[in-house]
Amino acid sequence: MTKKLPKLKLEDKCFPNLDGAGDWGIKGYQKRGGYKGLKKLLQTAPAEHIDKLKKSALRGRGGAGFSTGMKWSFMPKPEQSGKPHYLVCNADEGEPGTCKDRDILRNDPHTLVEGMIVGCYTLGAKAGYIYVRGEYYDESSRLNQAIREAYDAGFLGKNIQGTGVDVDVYVHLGAGAYICGEETALLESLEGKKGQPRLKPPFPAGFGLYGCPTTINNVETIAQVPPVLKHPLDWWTRWGRENNHGTKIFSISGSVNNPCNVEAPMSIPLRELIDEYAGGVIGGWDNLQAIIPGGSSTPILTKELAEQAIMDFDGLKPLGSSLGTAAVVVMNKDVDVLRVMTRIAAFYKHESCGQCTPCREGVGWVYRLMHRLAEGKGTADELDQLYAITKKIEGRTICAFADGAMWPVQGTLRHFRELFEEKLRDGK
Amino acid sequence: MPTIRIDDTAAVGQTPKPLGLDLAWSKQAKAAIKDILARYPKERSRSATIPLLHLAQREFGGWLSVDAMQLVADTLNLPYIRVYEVATFYTMFNLKPVGKYHVQVCTNCACMVRGSDAIVQAVKEQAKIGELDDHHQGHSPCGTFTLTEVECLGACVGAPMMQVTAQNGASHYYTKLDAKQTKQILKDLKSKGVSELVDTPPADVDPISGGGYTS
Numbered sequence: 001m002t003k004k005l006p007k008l009k010l011e012d013k014c015f016p017n018l019d020g021a022g023d024w025g026i027k028g029y030q031k032r033g034g035y036k037g038l039k040k041l042l043q044t045a046p047a048e049h050i051d052k053l054k055k056s057a058l059r060g061r062g063g064a065g066f067s068t069g070m071k072w073s074f075m076p077k078p079e080q081s082g083k084p085h086y087l088v089c090n091a092d093e094g095e096p097g098t099c100k101d102r103d104i105l106r107n108d109p110h111t112l113v114e115g116m117i118v119g120c121y122t123l124g125a126k127a128g129y130i131y132v133r134g135e136y137y138d139e140s141s142r143l144n145q146a147i148r149e150a151y152d153a154g155f156l157g158k159n160i161q162g163t164g165v166d167v168d169v170y171v172h173l174g175a176g177a178y179i180c181g182e183e184t185a186l187l188e189s190l191e192g193k194k195g196q197p198r199l200k201p202p203f204p205a206g207f208g209l210y211g212c213p214t215t216i217n218n219v220e221t222i223a224q225v226p227p228v229l230k231h232p233l234d235w236w237t238r239w240g241r242e243n244n245h246g247t248k249i250f251s252i253s254g255s256v257n258n259p260c261n262v263e264a265p266m267s268i269p270l271r272e273l274i275d276e277y278a279g280g281v282i283g284g285w286d287n288l289q290a291i292i293p294g295g296s297s298t299p300i301l302t303k304e305l306a307e308q309a310i311m312d313f314d315g316l317k318p319l320g321s322s323l324g325t326a327a328v329v330v331m332n333k334d335v336d337v338l339r340v341m342t343r344i345a346a347f348y349k350h351e352s353c354g355q356c357t358p359c360r361e362g363v364g365w366v367y368r369l370m371h372r373l374a375e376g377k378g379t380a381d382e383l384d385q386l387y388a389i390t391k392k393i394e395g396r397t398i399c400a401f402a403d404g405a406m407w408p409v410q411g412t413l414r415h416f417r418e419l420f421e422e423k424l425r426d427g428k
Numbered sequence: 429m430p431t432i433r434i435d436d437t438a439a440v441g442q443t444p445k446p447l448g449l450d451l452a453w454s455k456q457a458k459a460a461i462k463d464i465l466a467r468y469p470k471e472r473s474r475s476a477t478i479p480l481l482h483l484a485q486r487e488f489g490g491w492l493s494v495d496a497m498q499l500v501a502d503t504l505n506l507p508y509i510r511v512y513e514v515a516t517f518y519t520m521f522n523l524k525p526v527g528k529y530h531v532q533v534c535t536n537c538a539c540m541v542r543g544s545d546a547i548v549q550a551v552k553e554q555a556k557i558g559e560l561d562d563h564h565q566g567h568s569p570c571g572t573f574t575l576t577e578v579e580c581l582g583a584c585v586g587a588p589m590m591q592v593t594a595q596n597g598a599s600h601y602y603t604k605l606d607a608k609q610t611k612q613i614l615k616d617l618k619s620k621g622v623s624e625l626v627d628t629p630p631a632d633v634d635p636i637s638g639g640g641y642t643s
Contacts, residue, residue: 094579094580134482137593138599144635170468171635172467175518176518192514193474254537254587259586296536340541344537350579
C-alpha cells in the first residue's frame with residue numbers, strides 16, 4: 001500500500017468553512033483571512049495574474065477541466081474590444097451526484113464574492129453575474145446577503161479599497177433546467193430566453209453575454225482564484241500530479257457510511273478518498289459493486305477499476321472515464337445498478353433541450369430501451385442496438401449534453417453487460 | 429381572484445387560454461421589478477423574464493396562468509410568445525395550479541441509492557396522494573399538497589432529500605430524511621406553516637426581489 005496523502009489543514013484549504021461549522025458571514029470570513037491582500041491583487045497587472053494561473057495548472061472545476069489561465073487569456077483587452085466585458089459564474093449545479101457548489105454558496109459565500117472581484121478585475125469586467133439554479137433558494141439568500149455585506153464593507157461597488165477598480169456583482173436565479181449549466185445555454189437563459197446552447201464559434205470570449213466578451217467559470221474555480229494568487233505558487237502546486245495541481249472538493253454520496261463534501265488534495269486515490277473521508281463503503285470495500293467517479297455523465301467503474309483510480313483529470317482517462325465534477329456516487333452490492341442507470345437515462349430524457357434531433361429523439365429511444373432491458377423484457381439483439389444508437393448520437397449535436405447522456409449507457413454496457421444478460425435470461 | 433380548478437387549465441402541449449383574471453402587480457412587486465431591472469443593462473430588460481416569472485408565480489397563487497404570463501410580457505414590453513416559450517421551458521414554472529405546498533422529492537441516482545422510494549411513499553401516505561401522472565405529479569384531495577418527483581436537486585450528500593415550495597415562493601431543502609421525518613414535516617407544514625427540520629436557514633434577503641425574506 002502506498003503512503004497516504006496528508007489531510008489538509010485549515011491553512012491549506014480554499015474553503016475552510018465548507019462544512020458550515022463557522023460563521024458564513026463577512027466577519028467569519030475575514031477572521032479566516034478573507035479579503036486580506038485583495039487590495040494588492042487589484043493593484044497587480046492582470047497579465048501577471050493570468051500568467052500565474054497558467055503556471056498553477058488550475059483547471060476548470062465544472063467538469064471539462066480546461067486551464068483557467070488559458071481561458072482567461074482568450075479575453076481581448078477592454079481597450080481593444082470597445083465593449084463591456086462580463087464574468088459569469090456558473091452556479092447552475094445540476095449534474096446528479098454533484099453538490100459541492102451548494103456548500104460553497106451556503107457555507108462560504110464570500111470565497112465566491114472575492115473570486116468574482118478578482119476575476120472581474122483581471123478580465124476587465126465591470127459587472128459579474130452569478131447564475132444560480134432556481135432551486136437553490138435559501139442558498140442564494142445567503143449569497144445575496146454576502147454580496148450586500150461586501151458592498152457595505154467597500155469590497156464591491158465603485159473604487160474598491162481606493163484602487164480605482166469598479167465591480168458590481170448580481171445574482172440571477174435560474175428556473176430548473178440542467179442544460180443551463182452548458183455555458184452558452186446559460187448565457188441564453190441569462191438573456192431571458194430558453195436555455196438552448198449556441199453554436200460555437202463564436203466563442204463567448206469574443207461574443208458572449210449580450211454579444212460582449214464574456215468568460216464563464218464554475219463557482220469552485222472562481223473561488224479558488226484568490227487563494228492561488230495570494231499564496232506563493234508552491235502553496236498550490238505541492239498538491240496533485242503534474243498539470244493537475246491543487247485542491248479540489250469531492251462530493252461522496254451513495255452507499256458510504258458518511259456521505260460528505262470534502263476538500264482534499266488532487267490526485268488522491270479513489271479508495272483512499274472513500275475510506276478516509278466518507279467512512280468507507282457500507283458493508284466494507286468488498287461489498288462494493290460500482291462507482292460513478294465524476295457525476296452522472298461519467299462512465300461507471302467496476303470495483304477492480306475503482307481500486308486503480310487516481311482522482312484527477314488525467315488519472316481517470318485511461319480507465320475510460322473522467323473526473324467530471326468529482327462527484328463520487330458509490331453503489332454497493334445491495335443496489336440495483338441497472339435501475340440506477342435507467343433512472344439516469346430518464347434524467348437525460350427529461351433534460352434534453354430539444355434543439356438537435358439526434359439528442360431530442362435519441363435520449364428517448366435510449367431511455368425506453370434501457371427501461372425494457374432493465375426489466376428483462378428486451379432481446380439480446382437490442383443490447384447491441386442500444387450500443388449502436390449511443391454511438392450514432394454521440395458527437396452529432398451542438399453541445400456536449402448528448403455525449404454526456406450516452407457515456408454512462410456505454411459504460412454500463414461495457415462493464416455490466418452481464419447484468420442485462422442475466423435479466424434477459426430471467427425474463428424469458 | 430376566482431378559485432381555479434386544475435381541470436380548467438390546459439395540459440402541457442395544448443395552448444392554454446386566458447382566464448380573464450384581470451391581474452395586476454402589488455405595490456411590493458412593483459418595487460421589486462424596479463430593483464430587478466436595475467441588475468441588467470437598460471436595453472437588456474428581457475433578461476428579467478425569468479425573475480419576473482418567479483415573481484408572478486409567487487404573486488398569483490403559485491402557478492402561471494396565461495393572464496400572469498401576459499402581465500409579465502406587458503411589463504417587459506415583449507410579445508407574449510417570448511414569455512410563454514420561457515415559462516414552458518423551465519421546470520420550476522407551474523403551468524397548472526399546485527397545492528399550497530409543493531413537495532418535490534428527488535429520485536435521481538444518489539437519492540435512489542439511499543432510499544428515496546420510501547420518501548415518495550411517505551409523502552403519498554401522509555398527503556393521501558394516489559398514483560402520479562405522466563409528469564410524475566399528484567395532488568392531495570384537500571389541495572394542501574402537490575407531490576412531484578424531480579431531478580437532482582444538488583444535495584446528494586444529504587440524500588434522500590426533498591424541497592418544499594410554498595405558494596409565496598419561499599422554498600426550503602430538507603435533507604437526510606427518513607419516512608418518519610418526512611411525515612412530520614408535512615404535518616408541521618399543514619398545522620404551523622413551518623417545520624424546524626429545514627436544512628439551511630436562509631439569510632434575511634429575498635433571492636427574487638432582493639427585499640426582505642418572506643417565509
